[in-house]
Amino acid sequence: MxxxxxxxxxxxxxxxxxxxxxxxxxxxxxxxxxxxxxxxxxxxxxxxxxxxxxxxxxxxxxxxxxxxxxxxxxxxxxxxxxxxxxxxxxxxxxxxxxxxxxxxxxxxxxxxxxxxxxxxxxxxxxxxxxxxxxxxxxxxxxxxxxxxxxxxxFYEERFPAIEDFDEQFARRDIDLVYVGHLKRGKLETVMNRYRGMTVHSRSLKLKHNVYVFAKTRRWIRPFRGDLCALYARSKVGINMHFTFGPCNGRSYQLNAAGVAQVIDCPEGISEIYEPNSEVMVYANMEEAVEMIDALLSDDSARYQISRSGYERARREYxxxxxxxxxxxxxxxxxx
Known part of the structure; x- marks a missing residue:
């Protein structure tokens, strides 16, 4: 061909x-x-x-x-x-x-x-x-x-396979991560619940940063580092879309890096992952907060989600x- x-x-x-x-x-x-x-x-x-x-x-x-x-x-x-x-x-x-x-x-x-x-x-x-x-x-x-x-x-070059999944799981020290566009009306709910979460913006529009600052009192800066290295330290990753999906790169990158993913788009997620087994799926921000709380308080549940999601991503995506x-x-x- x-x-x-x-x-x-x-x-x-x-x-x-x-x-x-x-x-x-x-x-x-x-x-x-x-x-x-x-x-x-x-x-x-x-x-x-x-x-x-x-x-x-x-x-x-x-x-x-x-x-x-x-x-x-x-x-x-x-x-x-x-x-x-x-x-x-x-x-x-x-x-x-x-x-x-x-x-x-x-x-x-x-x-x-x-x-x-x-x-x-x-x-x-x-x-x-x-x-x-x-x-x-x-x-x-x-x-x-x-x-x-x-x-x-995801590019394997950018997100290589994890050599020792259990060892890396044990030393993850960032509770919650989000790198992406600042989704107004969504992101601030999670940021206010988890004041120490790691957030970086992909949006260059000042109005988005101003909105998030007004709601959370945090000024978000673009991410300039190694995304794989950041995700290697992260326990849970929140994913969100503007409307419907799933379609963004985070849907695959988080799992490929062994992060337990909490994602929206309940209407279409079963096309790519098994809900509540390979990812946790929420319909609103209140559900997202509940799922993040559950994963951060139960290492065995988080391990199951992150390991199953990782293996699915490496195998198919x-x-x-x-x-x-x-x-x-x-x-x-x-x-």
Whole structure:
């Protein structure tokens, strides 16, 4: 299988993704992936939105010509999340086109809906679109030809296997951790209950920090260190989404690092983990606090959750396994 991976993404992820592709190419899987960071080649800053690409079609015309030429030598063209390849250009590609989307349902109107009819396959990272409907069902209703579930997972390079799980479990000294966007209306409940919890922000918006400070009297700073090292010291990790999911990286990274995860999204969590066995699942912040209390007061219960969740994540959700599995599923059906 020959795959053209049309990549546009944040610069700090590029190295991980490129080395992931190299490891697959060297593994004798029968999959040959050409990694093409087109934004670097054509001087496009960052990962362009569909709006930006639509307004700069003339600037992108050489890229679109090159894309059509390169695609002639591929069985599958895999396009990373973003708007650089506009829908009408995507529809013209002479190969099986897989468009990846990760920000559903919160950004579906810009990150996925415009591309549903143009791609042959939509590879989605999220599970539930709302309280009742799955993302795959909504996509099919709105014109997608086919969908596949493609979780974000974790890079083994970034989160290597734990050498001695029991030894590391015994020396974890951070009770509760959260690294992510400051979810207003959610995070402050937990922060006020656990005044010493470790919290770092991924949001650069001042209004979010001001809101959390007003509710908790704590000013949250971005995390600049080694996330794996932080998680290696953490006993319990709280996870939360803006609306529905699960879809974020924490869903996999916490478990991959052996942290006992307390996660929301009760409607869709059983798609990736066994509730109350591999993760604890809450429907509201009061339930989350109760579950955190229970895990911190009972080492044996926390060990069971963290160990079972760790083993499930290592077995099924490393990025290499997920990418190989998705490409084989797509190609076997479409060839």
């Amino acid at each position: 020959r795959v053209l991976y049309v990549y546009a993404g944040l610069h700090w992820w590029r190295g991980y993704e490129k080395r992931l592709v190299d490891s697959i190419n060297e593994a004798g899987t029968g999959i040959a992936i050409e990694f093409w960071d087109w934004t670097r080649e054509y001087g496009v800053p960052g990962n362009p939105s569909l709006k930006w690409a639509s307004e700069h079609r003339e600037l992108l015309r050489p890229f679109y010509r090159a894309l059509n030429e390169r695609a002639k030598n591929a069985d599958v063209v895999m396009i990373s999340p973003g708007g650089g390849v506009v829908p009408d250009i995507m529809a013209e590609i002479a190969a099986t086109v897989v468009y990846c989307t990760t920000d559903d349902p919160d950004s579906s109107h810009t990150c996925s809906f415009p591309f549903l009819e143009a791609a042959d396959v939509i590879a989605h990272a999220g599970v539930n679109f709302d309280g009742e409907r799955r993302i795959s069902d909504v996509f099919l209703e709105r014109g997608a030809k086919r969908t596949v579930f493609f979780p974000i997972g 490393n990025s290499k396994h997920l990418l190989i599995q998705m490409l084989r599923e797509v190609y076997c059906v479409n060839k």
